[in-house]
Amino acid sequence: MADRTDFTIGDVAEAAGVGVETVRYYERRGLVPQPNRRLGSYRRYGNGHVSRIRFIKRAQALGFSLEEIESLLELEDGTDRRSIRRIAAARIEDTRRRIADLRRIERVLAHLVHECAAHARSPRCPIIAAITEDGPQA
Numbered sequence: 001m002a003d004r005t006d007f008t009i010g011d012v013a014e015a016a017g018v019g020v021e022t023v024r025y026y027e028r029r030g031l032v033p034q035p036n037r038r039l040g041s042y043r044r045y046g047n048g049h050v051s052r053i054r055f056i057k058r059a060q061a062l063g064f065s066l067e068e069i070e071s072l073l074e075l076e077d078g079t080d081r082r083s084i085r086r087i088a089a090a091r092i093e094d095t096r097r098r099i100a101d102l103r104r105i106e107r108v109l110a111h112l113v114h115e116c117a118a119h120a121r122s123p124r125c126p127i128i129a130a131i132t133e134d135g136p137q138a
Helices: 009-016 020-029 047-061 066-074 081-118 126-131
Strands: none
Touching (some): 009 047
């Protein structure tokens, strides 16, 4: 990408693969710096803005929260590797907890589907019963 500093907000959003409202939201959160106004009253963005937004989106795809991303951005020079590892390790632990929860949910649902098929003549489906208060908990 050539070194550009003349992106409009629409241009920067398109180049980064997000919507204009996402760019504005990131600006309000302080994740993306607001450029100075020039050429009338329009803000002009640069390649750095596009790169920062892409970083945020990639980090989100890895499961990082915006709070964690904010911390990573504060450490973006990469010199405080201990802090970066701590943030990433916490993300790994949370991911492992979520995977365990999803596996538990999968087991319960598979059991309920089996029960529903096995007891087809029952007056009440075990899946519906499980979702109401009187059914098994996930």
